[in-house]
Amino acid sequence: MTHTVTAPAPEAQRKKASDRAVAENKLGMKLVAPALVVMLLVTAFPMLQALWLSLSNYALTAPDDRSFVGLQNYVTALTDPLFWRTMAVTVGIMIVTVFFELIIGFVFALVMHRVIFARGIIRTSILIPYGIITVVSGFAWQFAFSGTNGFVNLWLPFVEGNFNWFGEQFPALFAICVSEIWKTTPFMSLLLLAGLAQVSEDMIEAAKVDGATWWQRLFRVILPNMRAAIMVAILFRALDAFRIFDNIFVMTAGAVGTESVSFLTYRQVIEQFQIGMGSALSVLLFLSVLVIAFLIVKLFRVDLAAARQEG
Amino acid sequence: MGGPHPRLGRRVGAAATLVLAASTLTACGSSGKPTLNWYINPDGQATLTSLAERCSTDDYDIEIQLLPTGATDQRTQLARRLAASDSSTDLMSLDPVFVPEFASAGWLLELPEDVASAVVDDDVLAGPAETVTWEDGVYAAPQWANTQVLWYRQSLADAAGISEDLEAGTATWEQVITAASENGATVGVQADRYEAYMVWINALVQGAGGEIVSNTEAGVDAEVEIDSEAGRAAAAVVQQLADSEAAQSDLSVSREGTSLGAMFAEGSPGEFMTNWTFVYKNYEPSETNTVVTEEQFGDLAWARYPRTVEGEASKPPVGGINIGVGAFTEHQDHALEAAQCVTDPEAQLALAVTDGLMPARASVYDEQELVDAYDPTLLELFRTSVEEGGPRPKSAFYNQISGAVQSQWHSPFDVDPESTPRESAEYLREVLRGEALL
Amino acid sequence: MGNGSALRKAGIAVGALLILVWCLLPVAWIISLSFKSQESITNGSPGFFPADGGFAGWDNYVAAWENDQFRRAIFNSIGISLIATLLSVIVATLAAYAIARLEFKGKKLVLTTALAIAMFPVVSLVGPLFDLWRAIGLYDTWPGLIIPYMSFTLPLAIWTLSAFFREIPWEMEQAAQVDGATSWQAFRKVIVPLAAPGVFTAAILTFFFAWNDFVFGISLTSTEAARPIPASLSFFVGADPFNRPASLLAAGAVIATIPIIVIVLVFQRKIVAGLTSGAVKG
Known part of the structure; x- marks a missing residue:
């Protein structure tokens, strides 16, 4: 699947191949970036927020009484x-x-x-x-x-x-x-x-x-x-x-x-x-x-x- | 490798943004004459819709938004919007028990002096008037008052020989349950795990002279009193019904609507049923309502809510609807005006006559149209029930109180006077202190 | 398979019948329930079929359809599910192409993330998401549901698509280019037709997820502005608020199921291929 160059390659060709690998790497990352962002936006960030909120006593009906309670x-x-x-x-x-x-x-x-x-x-x-x-x-x-x-x-x-x-x-x-x-x-x-x-x-x-x-x-x-x-x-x-x-x-x-x-x-x-x-x-x-x-x-x-x- | 793909990506990205933008746009309305959103509960939809039309003026239109059926779901929907400081929640129909919570959370606009004195004047019955105040302020306008009475079939009561006690308003739960089980009849109540079960438990406890909680102004430090003689008397009634032949098979999931059918079921002597005022209109035969025949309807009878203990007057449940104005509305003056309009005597009369939702104002009970629509004894019974009924605990933590009681008293088949009141008191204290999950 | 005994054939026939009964009986039940009249439901009418005199004809369907909340919910569900599907498939296609065709750092990370998200307990997100959405104004809007739907359908879409893309003989693209086609032509004429079935399958599965979702639907909406069908069904209010309108609800449920049945009837093969290729190596 990957484009491994197998032939005995001169220096130039090898350099070209690695350039190509770098470009491929970049393109690959660009293509998966949107998916990764959307998936993490809705999961990782809220989960971190939940972790933070879970350390406080916080009811929506009494927002002013919010207090830090640790692991309580x-x-x-x-x-x-x-x-x-x-x-x-x-x-x-x-x-x-x-x-x-x-x-x-x-x-x-x-x-x-x-x-x-x-x-x-x-x-x-x-x-x-x-x-x-x-x-x-x-x-x-x-x-x-x-x-x-x-x-x-x-x-x-x-x-x-x-x-x-x-x-x-x-x-x-x-x-x-x-x-x-x-x-x-x-x-x-x-x-x-x-x-x-x-x-x-x-x-x-x-x-x-x-x-x-x-x-x-x-x-x-x-x-x-x-x-x-x-x-x-x-x-x-x-x-x-x-x-x-x-x-x-x-x-x-x-x-x-x-x-x-x-x-x-x-x-x-x-x-x-x-x-x-x-x-x-x-x-x-x-x-x-x-x-x-x-x-x-x-x-x-x-x-x-x-x-x-x-x- | 590059080729056409990156270009494709860019195009696709642009398309995605467009679609997202378009879908956001559709959410916005058009400007011009402001629209007030009125979140209503489903009782009396048709009447409320025409009421919204009548109360719309040249300055604003009132648009109806329907809330779900259950009181708990209604609260959740409204609270979620208000917690988000939603400016489009202008008017809302509120179950009285949620006024303290909403008011203390800062979600309801405190009614200005002039409006407050207009919507809660001397004409308003004491029960409903009490439910709209919180910490010296008035936070809503009473629209209608609800109460429960005992509905039954005259033929059944005659056969059981308890007609006299029923008519005198002195019949006890024990009498009613015994009468039903000895005559092959049933007793209809609301004992699913939801708000109306709390209504029943509260009425039973108050009927025995007690309270579930007292000193509710103290918030989480309120005095829990359900572990008392009154609490045990209430549990005894639930247990007696659950253990008796008179219990309906769906007792643990019974709601207001589920026991309606048993009243005139074929081949059965009928039932005794504690239920709200709407029952009368629900059975009354008309062109559109042919479920019950005139003859059957003639057999329908009513009495004051049964007593928990002999010799102590019952405390019928009181409910109803108050109209609150959202704290974040952009049209305060309009909303206040509209709130007065939808709770005026004309509105209360219409709700009572067409939907069986009883007025919060004393004078409306004397209106000829209402007198014509109901049997005079029934109208009198409704009025005294509202006046002498007992409210549920008035607390900013009502939802927790109710949830904790429901959780310990459900299923009714497991209620035991020896343990249920004690356990529910312990649990309720823990929940209020935030030491137990609900 | 040829010399199977009569007993085995009978067993298979019985098994096939069992599958049909299993799958279709509850569907038949909900259809039958939707033809029971409101009155008979209130008075109680046990039994699979409507009792004598308890047959409602199309009344419940008419009533469900005339219910404004229900119609708006159908509209919301169709709109939200379609947009979420479209966006999710586009984003997943890009990612799946990269995973199937390119060698890059972080490939494992993407696959692991996708796997983890497929297992994520949705309910544990609604709290913080509710908080976040109301802070940035996405609460009770279409995008407020579209975004979470995308996140949770991407894993399945990425797996399904990368499985398909792996099967595509990509050399044909180069061959076409050698034959004088531009790279765009080669992509459009050769690759797109080969990839289309996979994309399509991913789209159907994504649509099913969005159509079925309940947790986000009830937690992140509060009016008909965005409330989708499953949430709307659970809050369904009939003409008589104290009676749960069982048969009306059944009619609404049948209406909400029609799109699913149509999709299943038309695309049966593709769905089976997609479901099995996504989860099992094959």
């Missing part, structure tokens, strides 16, 4: 049971949704990989949940689970007709997870489908000739060969799930113990105008995402080069 906001947050409850709920949602998305998404990918008829229809339909607005998905499932106007209670044999899914923590979280899983499984299955396409048919055929059963082929040949795709899919979806906000906002507004860390942060900043405490939560949320990304990368040894396409 962090201490308050980290010793608060509500913070840890939201953290537990968020991690719970993340694990449950990613687990089911992975299983269902893999089944979908297998079907899509093998299916010969109606390929177009299936691929088109699978994109609809992906493209649909999360808020719409939240509403659709909220009303579906509603005892007064929904259908879930009527279709499920083991729940009573007027069961209120949003009355308690676990049923409410279940409904939220259903909406989340419904919307994002298609994305997962497409990522896995791409991974599946890379597993060579020859290898599978060879295993078959060796008398491997379907399950053996799946676990010995297919899965190990699409490890990179699976890990990247898990990483992306896990971080996405950890940031869950839309579905909770729409379906329960954080009632009955369904707040996620994102939702708690939003409520502090946007509804309570507690800019100081809210900023501390923002920083903690950001750090949590970093920690989770780090853990997933280390634990599952995700090949980030694959994600970044550095072949």
Whole structure:
């Protein structure tokens, strides 16, 4: 890709090549500069500002009472049971949704990989949940689970007709997870489908000739060969799930113990105008995402080069 | 490598700037006759729209901007604009509980002496008049007053044998809940995690002679009093309903609108429902409203808000809307004039007659048009409810107080007189001191 | 694949059916809900389909469309999403070209930044951004949403585009120049047609993101001046403020979903290619 000059070059030519490299370097930087500026403008600068604001006691409703409190906001947050409850709920949602998305998404990918008829229809339909607005998905499932106007209670044999899914923590979280899983499984299955396409048919055929059963082929040949795709899919979806906000906002507004860390942060900043405490939560949320990304990368040894396409 | 690409880049950059500039431009309006923006809450939209037209003059036009449904969302939207020192927020419809917070944040224009004495004269009922003052200043003009009464079906009350107590206004929550559960009926309340649940809890606590917080002028140092006999009596009512057959299945997500359907549901004896004044117009059959038949409507009855404890008069919830003028408006005089116009007796009458939003002025209750529009006993009930009702805590930190109470008392199924009042008191103190997350 | 047993074929057929039900049932539900009448919603009408006498016809669609706030929100969403998409794709194209074709310092930095931003918790930004935007007057304006949308769609756009650009046989450009074309002609006639599908895919994915965004939409706006569709739906107010207009909301949701379905129907292949090339090496 790069223009390495391999021929035995005289001095002049070598100089020309390095001039060229300098020019290329300059052009490259110029071309990426706008993207870098736009990306950092909206992330790095506000994050630094959040870091600064998180050290003060500052409510928008009482701007004159602003005072510097050091790390007090962090201490308050980290010793608060509500913070840890939201953290537990968020991690719970993340694990449950990613687990089911992975299983269902893999089944979908297998079907899509093998299916010969109606390929177009299936691929088109699978994109609809992906493209649909999360808020719409939240509403659709909220009303579906509603005892007064929904259908879930009527279709499920083991729940009573007027069961209120949003009355308690676990049923409410279940409904939220259903909406989340419904919307994002298609994305997962497409990522896995791409991974599946890379597993060579020859290898599978060879295993078959060796008398491997379907399950053996799946676990010995297919899965190990699409490890990179699976890990990247898990990483992306896990971080996405950890940031869950839309579905909770729409379906329960954080009632009955369904707040996620994102939702708690939003409520502090946007509804309570507690800019100081809210900023501390923002920083903690950001750090949590970093920690989770780090853990997933280390634990599952995700090949980030694959994600970044550095072949 | 260079070739055409840098040139392309420059062109693209220019195009981008243009598009951005164009999109900024569309945000600006045209000059000339000034337009006053009036942020309204959704109750009585149509009437408020014609009111805005009537109150527009040769000097200015009033334009309506609609706020979301919930009181908390309304506050958030307004506060965000005002925190940004927005000069286009000229007039706003404010839930009374947010007046102290907005006033102390410097977001509301203090009404000048002459305007203040005009919008809060002797004719204005004491309850609404009290809500617009903060630290000796008047910060808004009362537009209408809201209150809750107990709505029920006469046939149900007769069957349960509590009609007399209801008519006398002495029925207790316990009586009502028992009557409902023994007769296959339900009790409709508002117990979702939102402002109206706070309204219920506050009315229950006050009905038992207590307060959630007192000495609210002290701001964060207010006295938290919910951990008291009154708080426990209130929790007992919530618990009794939640545990009884009379609880509606969606109790923990119930709002003003969700229990309306249960009143005349097919094959059911109906319900007892505490709800705002709009209910009457909501059921009243008309050409456009055919949900309820004349016969069913004839069965609709009303009584004073139930008592928390026997022998102590209830404190019906009081709400309503006040009109505030934004502190950063560029058209102060116009806005003050408009605020007076949209709260004048004519405006209050129109809101009451067409939308069931009751007047804040005593004299309007005597207007013939209003007397004709309502059953006289109902009109009388509304008026006494507003007069004898109890306000929610008047604090610059009301939002935190309400949020903390809601968080500890929700879900109603988990309310326990032994623990809920105590825990909510502890939590409320911590929240006010900034030691706990909300 | 040829000698698969009947059992396997049946399994695949069942699986295919399952996918269709999974994807389309909730969509069918929200459409069905949008045809329930307001009265039946207030009185409670459980069930998948509108009950007898509870069928509203097109009433809810008419009412949703006549709602001024909703119409303005559709207009905002279309405008904001299109402008954000256009700008984001332009900026991403420049960056992706550099990443795919040039050797320069800081390439790793750009890629790492993009990766980090793709994982960024959006909510942790709304506070400071809200503060910043109201200080510089971008609060509740179109650019106030366009800029964050650009930042958060750039990573995906850059990945997708650089994956595409890597596949382009760039030698053809030189070949065309040797054949006497000017460099501009060579670029336009040879490279642009090859790069267009990739650009297009990136544009669709960017548009989806902007159309779907909720956090910025509710935090950085407060009126119809800029409020986009998802935020508007969540604040939706019907004629009767005390009743949440479930079926009206459903009608609004269906209207808001139509553009997505049209795009999916028309560009299905490109979207699949883009999604998979962006995240997985391929």
